[in-house]
Amino acid sequence: MNVLIIDDESLIRDVVKEYCLNEGFSVLEAENGIDGLEILESNSVDIIVLDIMMPKMDGYTFFSKMKEKYQIPTIVLSARGEEYDKLFGFSIGIDDYLTKPFSPKELIARIKAIAKRYKKEDINEFTYLGIRVDFKGRVLYVDNEEISITPKEFDLLKYFIENPNTAITREQILNKVWGYDYFGDDRTIDTHIKILRNKLGNYRDIIVTVRSIGYKFIYEKN
Numbered sequence: 001m002n003v004l005i006i007d008d009e010s011l012i013r014d015v016v017k018e019y020c021l022n023e024g025f026s027v028l029e030a031e032n033g034i035d036g037l038e039i040l041e042s043n044s045v046d047i048i049v050l051d052i053m054m055p056k057m058d059g060y061t062f063f064s065k066m067k068e069k070y071q072i073p074t075i076v077l078s079a080r081g082e083e084y085d086k087l088f089g090f091s092i093g094i095d096d097y098l099t100k101p102f103s104p105k106e107l108i109a110r111i112k113a114i115a116k117r118y119k120k121e122d123i124n125e126f127t128y129l130g131i132r133v134d135f136k137g138r139v140l141y142v143d144n145e146e147i148s149i150t151p152k153e154f155d156l157l158k159y160f161i162e163n164p165n166t167a168i169t170r171e172q173i174l175n176k177v178w179g180y181d182y183f184g185d186d187r188t189i190d191t192h193i194k195i196l197r198n199k200l201g202n203y204r205d206i207i208v209t210v211r212s213i214g215y216k217f218i219y220e221k222n
Contacts, residue, residue, distance in 0.1 A: 003048075006029075016049055046073075048073070131200065149199060206218045
């Protein structure tokens with residue numbers, strides 16, 4: 001999961017980043033709303049942790065501009081704890097509001113809860129380039145042709161799609177796709193990915209090898 005932290009206080013960013021990394025999340029940082037919007041242009045973000053009072057562009061202005069193009073769950077992390085501030089935030093569509101000083105553990109719990117809720121609301125289909133994936137029917141189409149794919153290959157593809165533009169280790173793939181009780185080795189991963197790439201045909205290069213780490217699913221937003 002990719003978390004974008006937008007806060008002008010570097011200490012706050014460092015604390016949130018440390019706890020997110022401990023949970024295995026990927027972290028992006030910005031110190032104001034303008035930088036935050038620029039990050040969204042070139043990165044896939046799953047959830048935003050957003051301060052309100054920042055220079056150049058405040059949090060609510062950022063949120064309004066962000067909503068014009070993206071639908072990303074957002075948690076406000078602010079020193080402004082008045083009821084009015086919270087009600088206003090909820091009225092414009094933020095998902096949660098946490099007042100500073102805050103408990104990093106509570107923030108992580110709220111991030112997980114929101115991510116879980118959004119995951120349940122995920123769309124049933126993924127379309128990119130000439131690839132279409134029907135999650136409900138567990139069917140892969142490449143250039144409108146149905147491709148034969150095993151259950152494990154489908155689970156592997158789904159895991160990549162759910163974690164775009166993120167370097168994923170072979171160990172993470174084994175744990176998430178095969179399960180913690182699996183005693184296979186790296187060759188199992190490499191073999192399945194080689195087969196999956198072949199089935200993606202002209203789009204095989206969207207799964208790239210990250211040297212000394214594992215693999216990455218490349219997804220470029222329009």
